[in-house]
Amino acid sequence: xxxxxxxxxxxIVDLKLxxxxxAQALWDRFFERLRRQLERRVAPGQRxxxxxxxxxxxxxxxxxxxxxxxFARLDSREDLWQLLVVIGSRxxxxxxxxxxxxxxxxxxxxxxxxxxxxxxxRVVAGEIDAAYLDDLGATCGELLEGLEPRFRELALLKLExxxxxxxxxxxxxxxxxVERHLMIIRESWRQAG
Numbered sequence: 001x002x003x004x005x006x007x008x009x010x011x012i013v014d015l016k017l018x019x020x021x022x023a024q025a026l027w028d029r030f031f032e033r034l035r036r037q038l039e040r041r042v043a044p045g046q047r048x049x050x051x052x053x054x055x056x057x058x059x060x061x062x063x064x065x066x067x068x069x070x071f072a073r074l075d076s077r078e079d080l081w082q083l084l085v086v087i088g089s090r091x092x093x094x095x096x097x098x099x100x101x102x103x104x105x106x107x108x109x110x111x112x113x114x115x116x117x118x119x120x121x122r123v124v125a126g127e128i129d130a131a132y133l134d135d136l137g138a139t140c141g142e143l144l145e146g147l148e149p150r151f152r153e154l155a156l157l158k159l160e161x162x163x164x165x166x167x168x169x170x171x172x173x174x175x176x177x178v179e180r181h182l183m184i185i186r187e188s189w190r191q192a193g
Contacts, residue, residue: 097138
């Protein structure tokens with residue numbers, strides 16, 4: 001066994017123990033290669049993510065999963081690379097599906113777009129399958145996770161159907177501040193899509 005394989009194997013053992021130096025060593029060794037690999041999986045014109053975003057997310061998920069013991073087969077360089085590519089590919093596919101859902105729905109519910117009401121009508125009429133709803137849920141979760149906590153609270157209240165006046169009262173802000181923050185949320189979501 002060559003020294004480079006042995007060192008990666010040792011890093012994997014240390015990674016499973018939560019050693020941040022092992023995570024850094026794996027990052028240094030695999031990030032650029034993974035970024036190039038995943039860049040090819042991003043749909044042309046997709047602004048939401050790029051190969052770098054996917055590689056960062058995949059390496060992070062691998063490090064957390066290894067520390068939590070979620071990977072039954074993570075013992076060698078080959079196992080590590082396969083996991084990174086699979087995780088990154090799934091994240092690319094998820095981002096692509098999320099972008100499709102956003103395009104189908106149009107503006108977010110925070111903007112109270114009529115296209116959302118149309119989407120709800122489609123759900124009630126049984127025109128939307130479970131995969132679509134799963135993608136919609138994942139998209140909403142991703143968009144909410146990307147917000148600062150103060151903005152996330154406002155978005156959730158708006159999605160629950162509260163008026164701007166009711167939200168202002170609940171969070172102790174002026175109506176104008178709530179409206180301005182909702183505009184910021186809409187714009188950040190528009191840029192993400």
